[in-house]
Amino acid sequence: MNGKFFLVGTVFSLAAFGQGVMVSPGQLDMLKLEGGAVSLGKKVTIQSTGKWTATVDVDWIQVTPASGSGNGTITVIQSNTSLGMARGDYKGNLTITPDTGTAVVVPVQLHMIPRGTGPQFSYLWGPVGCSQPDGLPDAATCIVPDEKPPGNFNPPAIGDS
Numbered sequence: 001m002n003g004k005f006f007l008v009g010t011v012f013s014l015a016a017f018g019q020g021v022m023v024s025p026g027q028l029d030m031l032k033l034e035g036g037a038v039s040l041g042k043k044v045t046i047q048s049t050g051k052w053t054a055t056v057d058v059d060w061i062q063v064t065p066a067s068g069s070g071n072g073t074i075t076v077i078q079s080n081t082s083l084g085m086a087r088g089d090y091k092g093n094l095t096i097t098p099d100t101g102t103a104v105v106v107p108v109q110l111h112m113i114p115r116g117t118g119p120q121f122s123y124l125w126g127p128v129g130c131s132q133p134d135g136l137p138d139a140a141t142c143i144v145p146d147e148k149p150p151g152n153f154n155p156p157a158i159g160d161s
Contacts, residue, residue: 020101022047028094028108032078034087034115041077044094044106048072051099058092060085061108078110087114 024045032039046052046068053067054074060082064075076094090110097103 020049020098021052021096021104023096023104023106025106027106028076030076030078030108030110032082032085032110032112034085034112035083036115038078038080038082041075044074044076044096046072046074046096048098050101053097055095055097056092056108057095058090058108060090060110061092061094063094076108082110082112085110085112087112 024047028042028044030039030042044054046054048068048070051067051069052072054063055066056063056076060079062077062079064077065072068074090112092108092110094106094108095103096106
């Protein structure tokens with residue numbers, strides 16, 4: 001590289017400022033697995049000399065607490081509305097508004113990533129003496145003729161209980 005350094009990655013904001021309030025971080029990126037559970041959320045630090053309120057402009061974000069006074073920390077989470085969202089990128093805004101001064105807008109991006117396919121198990125053959133019933137997908141799921149549990153247990157005859 002001949003002594004030169006290159007920075008490759010995502011540009012992000014460490015803090016956002018308004019008159020009377022400072023918010024950190026200055027933007028939020030969240031990941032969620034499509035159809036998966038809601039994440040634990042992101043913490044946002046607020047520095048203020050007075051009262052403030054926190055609002056969002058989309059229904060897939062929730063913020064708690066929604067108001068405070070002075071310095072504080074809020075938690076931004078994905079609401080239950082995000083459970084039915086399809087894969088893709090979604091954008092919204094968290095706005096911190098001080099009682100006096102200028103509001104600060106923190107961009108929030110949700111990356112809904114696709115769920116991978118589940119594992120596929122396959123067996124070359126089932127247990128010895130086994131016949132696979134119609135409609136069952138795997139040779140390991142089968143009926144063994146005259147199968148009886150070990151010990152003195154005798155299963156009831158068909159139709160008996």
